[in-house]
Amino acid sequence: MSISLNNVNTLVVKVGTTLLSGPNGFDGRIVEELVKEIVSLKRERGMRILIVSSGALGCGMAALQMKKRPKVLPLKQAVAAVGQSRLMHFYEVLFETHGDGLKAAQILLSGADLDNRASYLNIRNTLQTLFDLKNVIPIVNENDPVATDELKFGDNDTLAAKLAGKIDADLVILLSDIDGLYTKNPSLHPDATLVKRVDLVTPEIEALAGDSVATTSTGGMRTKLTAAKIANSMGVPMVIANGGHSNILHAILNGKAECTIFGAANIGMSHRKRWIAYGRAARGEICVDDGACNAILRQGKSLLPAGITSVTGEFEMGAAVRIVDAHGAAIAAGLTNYSSEDIARIKGLKTAAIQATLGHKDFDEVIHRDNLVILENGRE
Numbered sequence: 001m002s003i004s005l006n007n008v009n010t011l012v013v014k015v016g017t018t019l020l021s022g023p024n025g026f027d028g029r030i031v032e033e034l035v036k037e038i039v040s041l042k043r044e045r046g047m048r049i050l051i052v053s054s055g056a057l058g059c060g061m062a063a064l065q066m067k068k069r070p071k072v073l074p075l076k077q078a079v080a081a082v083g084q085s086r087l088m089h090f091y092e093v094l095f096e097t098h099g100d101g102l103k104a105a106q107i108l109l110s111g112a113d114l115d116n117r118a119s120y121l122n123i124r125n126t127l128q129t130l131f132d133l134k135n136v137i138p139i140v141n142e143n144d145p146v147a148t149d150e151l152k153f154g155d156n157d158t159l160a161a162k163l164a165g166k167i168d169a170d171l172v173i174l175l176s177d178i179d180g181l182y183t184k185n186p187s188l189h190p191d192a193t194l195v196k197r198v199d200l201v202t203p204e205i206e207a208l209a210g211d212s213v214a215t216t217s218t219g220g221m222r223t224k225l226t227a228a229k230i231a232n233s234m235g236v237p238m239v240i241a242n243g244g245h246s247n248i249l250h251a252i253l254n255g256k257a258e259c260t261i262f263g264a265a266n267i268g269m270s271h272r273k274r275w276i277a278y279g280r281a282a283r284g285e286i287c288v289d290d291g292a293c294n295a296i297l298r299q300g301k302s303l304l305p306a307g308i309t310s311v312t313g314e315f316e317m318g319a320a321v322r323i324v325d326a327h328g329a330a331i332a333a334g335l336t337n338y339s340s341e342d343i344a345r346i347k348g349l350k351t352a353a354i355q356a357t358l359g360h361k362d363f364d365e366v367i368h369r370d371n372l373v374i375l376e377n378g379r380e
Helices: 029-045 056-063 073-098 111-115 117-132 156-166 221-233 248-253 271-279 290-298 340-346 351-358
Strands: 010-015 048-053 103-109 136-142 171-176 238-242 259-262 285-288 308-312 320-324 330-335 372-374
Touching (some): 010 156, 029 048, 056 073, 073 103, 103 117, 111 117, 117 156, 117 271, 156 221, 171 221, 171 248, 221 238, 221 259, 238 248, 271 372, 290 330, 290 372, 340 351
Parallel strands (some): 171 238
Antiparallel strands (some): 285 308, 320 330
16 A cells, blocks of 8 residues: 555544653654644644644653653652653644644543544544634543553554544554564564565454553554554544654655555545544443344344344443354444343343333344444454
């Protein structure tokens, strides 16, 4: 897949924690070079660019002279609160110095902001308005000081992918301290080779990934592959590249960088289905049999109670849930018409038995096709 400056007008760039952390703590030299590149792309090409920046926790650790990542949630949040203002001040100074009039705009998000459809749409409107101002670079980070799920969105890789789909980006670039996905861990295996193109993130591709061991990092290659699946399912290609290389953004856009490119699915989701699949936090899982899998994946059917074998989690009507097969693999996401308690009572039954079992039947379907998104192979 060839990517050029000519067909990338809206770009999401995620700056990883490892790029902000040197041997003596916070080190912003690499980010300064990236800001210069972003300014160049903005001024020369008029590109709409959004930065998703990690580093609040790392900045806080440096300010407080902490050597080890805090493990207790309240302490994590406190350290991130200290670091967040320092991180944004750093970006503000860089844009004032090199931006030729460009301004930085801070946006802090939590998973709850995407859980509600109204706030989900409002975020999109705010970002679009910032782009329309022409002289603003939005800088987004998870609102770590108030996050409740262990400071994870899941992570900023996932956040970047979701935002890329939200703003109809042409490309999302995840910058880390590695050139991309390798056949083996290159730090342990000198014979590891770079995987330059991934058309589909399969279980075999996922098996190549290892977890991050960085002190200040919450992500790793596994989270980046998850991000690739999300971005690709929404029709957005993604690149993993080494942000430490000079002029890396230009090299990527000109097809000259050593990196891994993840191709997008041929058909992207509608914005409503993007919200169903990735905007809302899943409150539980519904396990289905092979017949239901086939009906959902191959025949375009709704989920009926007869195909359900089990339900996990506690949720009410209208909750977002994952649909998994007999092996536990997620095949779809959807908004349920029944609570987990009711589903547990009607699982395996014919639709005609719902009334007698529950004393009411509000819907024939547990999840209607209009509220269901296929996740298999990252396509709807």
